[in-house]
Amino acid sequence: MTDLSAIPAAAASKPAIAPAKEPFSRRMMPWLLLAPVFAVMAFAFVAPLLVFLEYSFWRFEYGKLIEDFTFDTYVEFLTDPYFHTIVYDTLKMALITTLCSVAVGYPLAYALWRITRPGLQKWFGLIIFSPILVSVVVRSYGWTVLLADQGPVNWFLQVVLHLPEPVRLVFNLTGVVISLTHVFLPFVVFPIYSTMTRLDPTLREAAMDLGAGWWTTFRRVTFPLTLPGLLAGAQISFTLALGAFVTPQLLGGGRVLVLPLQVFQATTDINWPLAAVGGIALLVLAMITVAVSNRLLRYSEV
């Protein structure tokens, strides 16, 4: 038998060298840089959130706020079919908007990637970026004009395509989805585009060399490898759509009652508990979205 106790003794006889520490000022540097952000986050995000959480347990009766600790508002929110409809409509709008954004954004990203002339590529990128350069109010009124019954889009549909009557494109879900898709485009295009540019170009050559035409190469190589970018874009689009307020307000024509609008209405009624519960519901939905898409992302990554 070997005497095991001899081993630590031998190890201890070696000179003990502790890893050198970085100077204090160097170690503090990242924290110092983060401090302003932490301060703002604590003051403008965490604190209001906690206040909101407190409000959600209060009661609202006959136009009056009563400080209490009750789950009544939560129960109401979760059982009343009215709120079910609002949550359902919110998710539906976000989902349709996300599908449209991805359906328009992916081909755009692909085109941007395949354009080889750098000058053209720059202009193309700027055009895709342009929606967020314009104020949301201006953009919404612009769409109102374009999509109105007497607007240019309907003129085209009736005069050129001979549709019997104007198509209702605005002051309903369609108008909201069109406008949101428009503004989310850069958020969808750029994650997809960046995964495309990181793709090894010889992979496409390898696929073609092995007999795959354009479509097979896209379906079996390019698309699966750019899926992480697509999922990232979809996640951004979905969470932004969940929180969209101005666009559904201006282009929904009162027919698109989504959660943020409901929260706003509750605040104007000074029904703070209901507003708080609505806000928390939004937060939970966004967190579920992020969790689900992160899980999907992990699967899609190589």
Next chain:
Amino acid sequence: MGNMPSDVEFTNVSKVFGTFLAVDDISFSVPKGSFFSLLGPSGCGKTTTLRMTSGFEWPDAGTVRIAGQDMHNVAAYSRPTNMVFQRWALFPHMTVAQNVAFGLEVDRRPREEIRRRVAEALELVDLLSFADRKPRQLSGGQMQRVALARALVKQPKVLLLDEPLGALDLKLRMQMQLELKRIQREVGTTFMYVTHDQGEAMTMSDQIAVMNKGKIEQLDTPQAIYDRPASRFVASFIGNTNLIPVEVVGTPGPTARVRLGGLEFSAATGTAPKGGKGTVSLRYERIRIGADAASRDTRTRALVKDVIFSGSAILYVVALEGSDVELTVEAPHDGTSAPIAKGSAVDIGWDGGATTLFADD
């Protein structure tokens, strides 16, 4: 032999990128079943030549034939060629088996046949037990073999290899050279191999085309290229050689008389120089030093200026007596005798066949 069947045939092919003439009117043919290398420095047009064979680039002039068929409107995906890429280009989201199966699935082969051929191909490169791994779980050498299996499983007429060993370390590279040669002999497919590493080309090839500035400077067997370089470029690119400025005496025929200081000797004529000056190529290892120099055709005295020990050989830098020309001499190191000391005067000599005369560029 006359009409040997060729798998790849280039006739007066040129390729231009913008204003850069990448490939300049080259013609060659690759005999069926041979190991053919395109060798040259970077930018010499060798990769472009390979890519015109695979169909990734289109020639701006001339014709490319593969297995007798004109390829002028045949796209990359319908050519009977497959390629092993420089960084292997394995599909990162597929397993080893899926990578190898890809080309057969695209061809819609029956499932049973795909399974069998994938297994055979992985067996050939000794990777059957790695079938379910993803590329990121493989070493460089293993990825290289997967790329080889993926290309060979399609049974191409011609296998194209674009510096596939460039990213491997030296030991592995030597091992893979022998492995590639074994596989080529085993499957009998024509291999067209691009490299800038002359040792690699020498070891594996049946024929080497040495390229420079878009042109083929010499196309021959490795030994012929080494022993009888056709141009000054080939002489200096392949192996280690002394390039010595000389005066030409008289008119050069198949051999020429040249003068170096007080020394006069004959050299085979590679390219006949115009005027009275030229360059003689004299390989390091063809010069004998010390007692070994005694019976050589040309002999002279020289001063040892430097001694470099490199394991299997010793390099001597010597200055010729009566001229300021310095030559490098490579003597085998047999481990029995001590190297000649720096600063000593020695005899050096070489035979007539060791030298080749070229025109100055």
